[in-house]
Amino acid sequence: xxxxxxxxxxxxxxxxxxxxxxxxxxxxxxxxxxxxxxxxxxxxxxxxxxxxxxxxxxxxxxxxxxxxxxxxxxxxxxxxxxxxxxxxxxxxxxxxxxxxxxxxxxxxxxxxxxxxxxxxxxxxxxxxxxxxxxxxxxxxxxxxxxxxxxxxxxxxxxxxxxxxxxxxxxxxxxxxxxxxxxxxxxxxxxxxxxxxxxxxxxxxxxxxxxxxxxxxxxxxxxxxxxxxxxxxxxxxxxxxxxxxxxxxxxxxxxxxxxxxxxxxxxxxxxxxxxxxxxxxxxxxxxxxxxxxxxxxxxxxxxxxxxxxxxxxxxxxxxxxxxxxxxxxxxxxxxxxxxxxxxxxxxxxxxxxxxxxxxxxxxxxxxxxxxxxxxxxxxxxxxxxxxxxxxxxxxxxxxxxxxxxxxxxxxxxxxxxxxxxxxxxxxxxxxxxxxxxxxxxxxxxxxxxxxxxxx
Amino acid sequence: xxxxxxxxxxxxxxxxxxxxxxxxxxxxxxxxxxxxxxxxxxxxxxxxxxxxxxxxxxxxxxxxxxxxxxxxxxxxxxxxxxxxxxxxxxxxxxxxxxxxxxxxxxxxxxxxxxxxxxxxxxxxxxxxxxxxxxxxxxxxxxxxxxxxxxxxxxxxxxxxxxxxxxxxxxxxxx
Numbered sequence: 001x002x003x004x005x006x007x008x009x010x011x012x013x014x015x016x017x018x019x020x021x022x023x024x025x026x027x028x029x030x031x032x033x034x035x036x037x038x039x040x041x042x043x044x045x046x047x048x049x050x051x052x053x054x055x056x057x058x059x060x061x062x063x064x065x066x067x068x069x070x071x072x073x074x075x076x077x078x079x080x081x082x083x084x085x086x087x088x089x090x091x092x093x094x095x096x097x098x099x100x101x102x103x104x105x106x107x108x109x110x111x112x113x114x115x116x117x118x119x120x121x122x123x124x125x126x127x128x129x130x131x132x133x134x135x136x137x138x139x140x141x142x143x144x145x146x147x148x149x150x151x152x153x154x155x156x157x158x159x160x161x162x163x164x165x166x167x168x169x170x171x172x173x174x175x176x177x178x179x180x181x182x183x184x185x186x187x188x189x190x191x192x193x194x195x196x197x198x199x200x201x202x203x204x205x206x207x208x209x210x211x212x213x214x215x216x217x218x219x220x221x222x223x224x225x226x227x228x229x230x231x232x233x234x235x236x237x238x239x240x241x242x243x244x245x246x247x248x249x250x251x252x253x254x255x256x257x258x259x260x261x262x263x264x265x266x267x268x269x270x271x272x273x274x275x276x277x278x279x280x281x282x283x284x285x286x287x288x289x290x291x292x293x294x295x296x297x298x299x300x301x302x303x304x305x306x307x308x309x310x311x312x313x314x315x316x317x318x319x320x321x322x323x324x325x326x327x328x329x330x331x332x333x334x335x336x337x338x339x340x341x342x343x344x345x346x347x348x349x350x351x352x353x354x355x356x357x358x359x360x361x362x363x364x365x366x367x368x369x370x371x372x373x374x375x376x377x378x379x380x381x382x383x384x385x386x387x388x389x390x391x392x393x394x395x396x397x398x399x400x401x402x403x404x405x406x407x408x409x410x411x412x413x414x415x416x417x418x419x420x421x422x423x424x425x426x427x428x429x430x431x432x433x434x435x436x437x438x439x440x441x442x443x444x445x446x447x448x449x450x451x452x453x454x
Numbered sequence: 455x456x457x458x459x460x461x462x463x464x465x466x467x468x469x470x471x472x473x474x475x476x477x478x479x480x481x482x483x484x485x486x487x488x489x490x491x492x493x494x495x496x497x498x499x500x501x502x503x504x505x506x507x508x509x510x511x512x513x514x515x516x517x518x519x520x521x522x523x524x525x526x527x528x529x530x531x532x533x534x535x536x537x538x539x540x541x542x543x544x545x546x547x548x549x550x551x552x553x554x555x556x557x558x559x560x561x562x563x564x565x566x567x568x569x570x571x572x573x574x575x576x577x578x579x580x581x582x583x584x585x586x587x588x589x590x591x592x593x594x595x596x597x598x599x600x601x602x603x604x605x606x607x608x609x610x611x612x613x614x615x616x617x618x619x620x621x622x623x624x625x626x627x628x
Contacts, residue, residue, distance in 0.1 A: 075483070084590045085587070085588055085590060086588070087549045087550045087551060087587075087588040087592065088550065088551050088588075088592050089590065089592070090590045090591050090592050090593060090594075092590075093590045093591065118483075120481075124590065125492070125496065125531070125533045126533065126586075126589060126590075126599065126604060127590070127604070128601075128602075128603060128604035129603075129604060129605075129606065159481075161481040163481075163489075163492070163493065164492060164493055164496055165492065165531070166492045166495065166496075166527070166530070166531025166532070166533050166534060167531045167532035167533035167534075168530065168531050168532065169587065169588070180492065181489060182486070182488060182489055183488035183489045183490065183491035183492060183517075183519075183523075183527065184488075184523075184526075184527065185526055185527060185530040185531075186530065186531075201483065201486055242592060242593060243593060244551040244554075244592030244593040244595065245551055245554050245555075245592075246554055246555070247593075250592075250593035250594070251593050252593070284550075288549075288550055288588075329592065331550060331551050331554070331592065333554060337554055341553070342550060342553070342554070345548075345549060345550050345553050346549075346550055349549050349550070349587050349588065352587055353587060355530075
């Protein structure tokens with residue numbers, strides 16, 4: 001069993017309430033930080049921990065915090081990004097639903113470290129039940145003296161609010177999130193200036209993912225160096241992985257970074273293999289925006305080493321043979337899944353969710369969706385694959401925010417690894433147009449893993 | 455296209471609703487009350503079932519911003535209904551992970567059962583449905599949610615959808 005730093009008490013009855021959470025050692029990091037550490041010392045511990053942003057980008061959290069400008073007389077803000085909308089990713093919803101005080105505790109410590117007197121948790125609007133859970137937890141924490149004025153008699157004041165979004169994937173991008181929090185459309189801002197200089201209301205702001213903020217709790221409790229001992233290499237600590245798709249046991253798992261992918265998919269402790277005795281065809285390892293990998297490449301690197309659940313190992317080989325850790329949204333596809341249909345589905349998602357600000361993304365995602373749609377429904381042409389790669393290249397890197405890249409990578413990688421399946425759709429158009437959704441139609445087992453299910 | 459009757463129906467915000475607005479505005483620094491726009495639109499929709507133009511105008515007046523600032527926000531985000539919907543809006547996730555476990559078939563079943571196209575309202579005014587993008591419950595698909603409480607239903611089957619719709623009909627007294 002791997003170490004659990006976030007979800008150790010997740011199955012304790014009543015852990016969503018303050019009293020039970022407290023009885024399990026909850027809020028100890030607030031006491032330790034506010035009473036025995038300076039804000040800079042907390043930042044230093046987070047730096048030592050090697051924690052990388054758990055929202056998808058993987059940028060070192062401590063470094064991000066240290067960039068925060070601290071002009072005199074200007075408010076600073078901490079904003080938690082709980083706008084979880086990346087297809088395949090549902091770890092933050094899980095954490096907020098079952099152990100909301102972990103996030104509240106992390107918010108207090110992080111706000112203290114950053115000198116924020118008001119902090120916001122921007123929660124995806126669709127998560128109304130989670131919003132109610134968090135508001136209740138905040139009220140409990142405030143009643144017990146962990147929020148509000150003069151917290152624990154230390155002289156530190158903090159108000160914490162939950163802000164609901166309005167339904168827009170783009171608001172997971174930090175500057176779009178800030179625009180939305182200011183009551184505007186979620187159009188990403190041009191960077192620089194980065195939020196650390198000019199964020200919410202033009203003030204220095206840090207935006208962190210739910211899981212990143214929750215991870216601050218064990219980091220402060222155990223010390224950054226101890227935290228860094230968990231995991232592998234520069235992928236320190238634990239990571240929440242939300243596993244979905246055709247797995248026998250989907251769900252949210254806390255793993256020590258460095259677990260072999262094969263163990264994660266087939267191990268008893270984790271997903272226990274592919275559902276219904278099917279074979280694994282492909283995996284999207286870090287949410288829909290990261291490149292898809294066929295079964296052979298997700299289990300072994302190009303050098304035939306076991307691929308590990310770590311930032312470095314998943315990316316090994318670049319995008320030709322690797323992928324990314326991303327948000328930890330792990331989607332497994334069995335042999336019956338149609339890659340063309342799946343790619344079209346994701347292209348539709350990104351077209352729908354493009355904010356429309358940048359032409360390459362606004363137009364390009366629409367064209368990709370249209371071309372994939374005609375392929376999926378049996379009206380494709382052989383030139384379509386090259387056309388899709390061309391369009392994806394023209395979107396990638398040419399937009400204000402990474403949504404353009406996120407839209408381009410799934411398409412480009414699907415064609416890279418499953419081109420023959422796209423070609424099959426063209427040459428077998430009649431079968432494609434008459435088949436039912438989700439049924440097997442692709443006979444060539446090239447990307448399939450020869451592993452029988454127990 | 456909205457009819458004149460729909461757009462011109464007067465809207466009154468009750469004192470209780472205004473109190474809720476005031477509570478939201480108090481969360482932001484002085485002069486930054488526009489931040490309350492999204493939460494207030496949620497409150498308006500929960501109260502009236504949709505955000506009508508007269509309601510948006512009143513929100514603009516309350517927040518001391520231009521009506522266009524409200525329109526552009528309400529039309530950007532997918533959660534705000536700009537025309538009346540059924541009392542229960544069934545939002546079925548149609549994105550990748552749910553699709554791999556049968557979302558398309560659930561959507562077909564919902565459409566057939568309710569007998570109306572996406573975005574339309576059943577004749578009794580009770581139901582609307584639409585496909586929505588990832589609801590962040592990918593391990594438990596197919597999933598759907600129903601506002602304004604956003605109650606959530608996981609691991610859907612045709613049978614569970616039938617039960618759900620029958621329960622809602624019973625709840626509404628039909």
